[in-house]
Amino acid sequence: MKKILMMIPGPTPVDQSILEALGRETVSHLDPRLVETLKETLKNLKTIVMTEKGQPFTIPGTGTLAMETALVNSLKERERLLVISHGFFGDRFAEIAQSYGFEVEVLAAEWGEIVEVEKIAQKLKEKRYAALTLTHVDTSTGVCAPLKEVSEVVREFPETLFIVDGVCATGGIEERMDEWGIDVLFTANQKALGVPPGLANLVFSEKALERRNSLGKISAYYMDVNRWLPIMREPGSNYFATHAVNMVNALHQGLKIVLQEGLEERFSRHRRFALAFHQGLEALGFKVLPAPEIRANTVSTVLYPSGIEDSAFRERLFKNGLLVSAGKGVLARKIFRLGHMGNITENEVVATLSIIERTLTEFNYHFSLGSGISAAEEVLFKE
Numbered sequence: 110m111k112k113i114l115m116m117i118p119g120p121t122p123v124d125q126s127i128l129e130a131l132g133r134e135t136v137s138h139l140d141p142r143l144v145e146t147l148k149e150t151l152k153n154l155k156t157i158v159m160t161e162k163g164q165p166f167t168i169p170g171t172g173t174l175a176m177e178t179a180l181v182n183s184l185k186e187r188e189r190l191l192v193i194s195h196g197f198f199g200d201r202f203a204e205i206a207q208s209y210g211f212e213v214e215v216l217a218a219e220w221g222e223i224v225e226v227e228k229i230a231q232k233l234k235e236k237r238y239a240a241l242t243l244t245h246v247d248t249s250t251g252v253c254a255p256l257k258e259v260s261e262v263v264r265e266f267p268e269t270l271f272i273v274d275g276v277c278a279t280g281g282i283e284e285r286m287d288e289w290g291i292d293v294l295f296t297a298n299q300k301a302l303g304v305p306p307g308l309a310n311l312v313f314s315e316k317a318l319e320r321r322n323s324l325g326k327i328s329a330y331y332m333d334v335n336r337w338l339p340i341m342r343e344p345g346s347n348y349f350a351t352h353a354v355n356m357v358n359a360l361h362q363g364l365k366i367v368l369q370e371g372l373e374e375r376f377s378r379h380r381r382f383a384l385a386f387h388q389g390l391e392a393l394g395f396k397v398l399p400a401p402e403i404r405a406n407t408v409s410t411v412l413y414p415s416g417i418e419d420s421a422f423r424e425r426l427f428k429n430g431l432l433v434s435a436g437k438g439v440l441a442r443k444i445f446r447l448g449h450m451g452n453i454t455e456n457e458v459v460a461t462l463s464i465i466e467r468t469l470t471e472f473n474y475h476f477s478l479g480s481g482i483s484a485a486e487e488v489l490f491k492e
């Protein structure tokens with residue numbers, strides 16, 4: 110069977126050493142070896158999001174569990190939440206919040222654009238919000254929020270907790286939790302960390318933990334961070350729920366790879382690969398949806414040139430060995446989504462463009478063969 114190059118925005122390709130860690134003997138969640146692994150994993154998670162005092166959690170579940178955990182520990186019923194939405198995953202915050210009876214207001218951008226930072230400032234001046242959510246990279250639109258700029262605004266409103274969804278960013282794009290005053294930052298395994306899906310990884314600031322305490326009893330049991338806190342502070346000391354021990358081993362190895370590469374190096378590699386894809390695809394006549402200054406380094410939303418039909422094109426790509434994702438919502442059939450995050454190399458970038466070029470030759474489409482690869486290589490090998 111042909112090996113498929115999986116360039117979707119998660120799960121991302123998994124390094125063999127991570128698979129080996131995942132496949133190690135299943136031990137007790139209280140086994141001293143697992144306890145050590147969990148301790149180191151939590152410490153490394155803090156390093157990746159650049160926090161000294163933040164409290165890390167890793168909980169069996171997915172990114173959506175992390176979203177819900179962030180909200181349910183930050184607000185009470187009828188408290189007000191401001192959601193900044195740049196697409197499908199921003200809107201999901203609003204849906205979750207509504208299901209808990211929080212008062213939600215959404216500031217949404219056209220898909221492919223961002224909410225202006227001044228509009229956020231204006232909104233926060235008008236009313237008191239218990240929390241604000243921002244999706245660092247909305248995977249549906251390929252838009253990267255101006256996290257630092259938004260953080261400078263939110264900082265002026267200390268009564269508002271700053272919740273950041275880093276699912277499509279953490280470990281691939283810089284996130285300075287302490288410096289930028291982020292209160293809850295979370296990600297899932299399967300994106301820029303390059304680990305198989307299965308763990309929701311969150312970090313709470315001291316302020317966020319104080320907020321949790323101020324809420325008293327909340328409408329959650331498994332998602333109550335106070336129930337996980339003893340295990341996360343002192344792994345092995347206590348039982349709350351049986352941890353996904355093999356997943357912890359895998360995440361541990363994944364985070365080790367991130368730190369071995371070095372954060373700065375990893376962020377700049379993601380920048381370089383994103384630019385290589387953007388230049389390569391544009392040389393072939395595709396367009397990248399967001400304006401260059403708000404394009405994510407982890408995922409691209411790629412508009413088709415005329416004459417190329419979405420499902421036929423993606424089907425052909427797959428036959429030729431490349432998997433990309435379909436557009437969501439209003440972007441369905443107009444774009445494909447290309448993931449370029451986690452543990453990929455220049456080889457995958459070039460191979461992806463090669464398969465795209467090969468596929469284009471199978472359509473009645475005029476372009477200069479090799480031009481995409483060549484434009485990408487200018488970025489990869491000369492810059």
Ligand SMILES: Cc1ncc(COP(=O)(O)O)c(C=O)c1O
Nearest residue numbers: 171172173198246248276277297
């Ligand atoms: C930005 C963002 N947030 C949240 C999620 C939800 O994560 P999961 O699918 O792991 O529940 C995703 C999934 O793709 C995402 O891209």
